[in-house]
Amino acid sequence: MTARITVAWALVGVPLAYGVVETVRKAVTLFSG
């Protein structure tokens, strides 16, 4: 069950992390000019 939970969270967590990182990279321009 632990492996199944890990895989399930990875399936949603990895794309979400990608989206957050991309958005933070874009947001940095707000402070760097």
Next chain:
Amino acid sequence: MVPSFLARERVVAGPGYSRWLIPPAALAVHLCIGQVYATSVYKTALVQHFDSSLTAVGVIFSIAIVMLGLSAAVAGTWVDTHGPRAAMAVAAVFWSTGFLVAAVGIGTGQLWLVYLGYGVIGGIGLGIGYISPVSTLIKWFPDRPGLATGMAIMGFGGGALIASPLSARLMALYDSSYDATDPASVPDGHAVMLLFVTLGLVYLCFMLFGAYTVRVPADDWKPEGWDPGEVAEKPLVTTASVSAANAIRTPQFWLLWVVLFCNVTAGIGILEQAAPMIQDFFRDGADSSVSAAAAAGFVGLLSIANMAGRFVWSSTSDVIGRKPIYLLYLGVGIALYVMLAVVGDESTLLFVLLAAVIISFYGGGFATVPAYLRDLFGTFQVGAIHGRLLTAWSAAGIAGPLIVNKFLDARGTPGELVAADYRPGLLTMVALLVVGLVANLLIRQVDSRFHEDSDRSDLEGVSA
């Protein structure tokens, strides 16, 4: 009727099933339907492709949001009856079909097919998908309903964060002349069509993974070490059941409708205008000290605040209670809006901070409302009641932009507006938040005459 493998009785969790599989199942759906907030990435391309206007293309989004509210309201009882797997599967089919029909519309140059596909068919998928995991999450996490719904509804905010950069990369792949890093570059219609086909197929697989994973708890299941008696001891929290039909006859439902409408309208007022707003607030003549790239960064920051607010504030409501957390959203929101209107143009950092906290309250309001409904009406038909309440979102989706745009249109033309031109609109939002605050203060426990018969007889037995 649904095929037997989708039926509620086929998805009752067996012994050993972990409730921590439910949030990723819910996220799989919400991360996909959250794409609806990433439409701006191909909006200009569609305007050029159809040789149309921003307003005509913007109608696609408006239809989808109106259909979201309507389908959630109409299909809510069906979702509660047939269970989360059937609802997620149906949502996946509608959402994916919406993309594919819209792709045909783009390929053949028929804008009405995009309205029908993405707007109407996709919008139905949005509404059913949005409410599909809510009641299940609340039943699996009776000890922490705010945390559970916050996790799922956070996904709706997170969906745009994924879809926006992913769509830009895919369109660059499908159209070699398109440069995603150049704001002036626009992809051709063929690239947008292929993007829609890709997203439709990817979302179908992802949402079906959610449908496959989700389970409902057995009737006698409860979290280890959790005492249901603790729930009844909290103020405003009921252990009784109120049906969806009865819920809409209670003043509590309509007070909460007003609360959600006011909170969402105020938030949309900023979200709708975020990029031009920050540039206008720091405008000196024709130029702004905030560049277009920095304004896009501001929009990204608000998306993160929106997503984080959904999780953080909704989880906090499990500790401090639902009514107090809405007092925070609305009461502190009033103070923040006034500050934004009066001193928001003093410093960029102050402006960004104020807007980010306001938008986190906007997201928090969405994520906390299912738990508030659970507290007031019980778990019996909370999904259906939530569906009906989401009509407030549809109404706010029309009212928010209308209020802001009407005031701005009356004050000047885009590119020449300054901070003072936003004040009437922002102060109107303050008035709306005051109305929402009063509505929240008026919410009391639901009268027992609205409870289901079995609950009433139980109560009468206790009082006797």
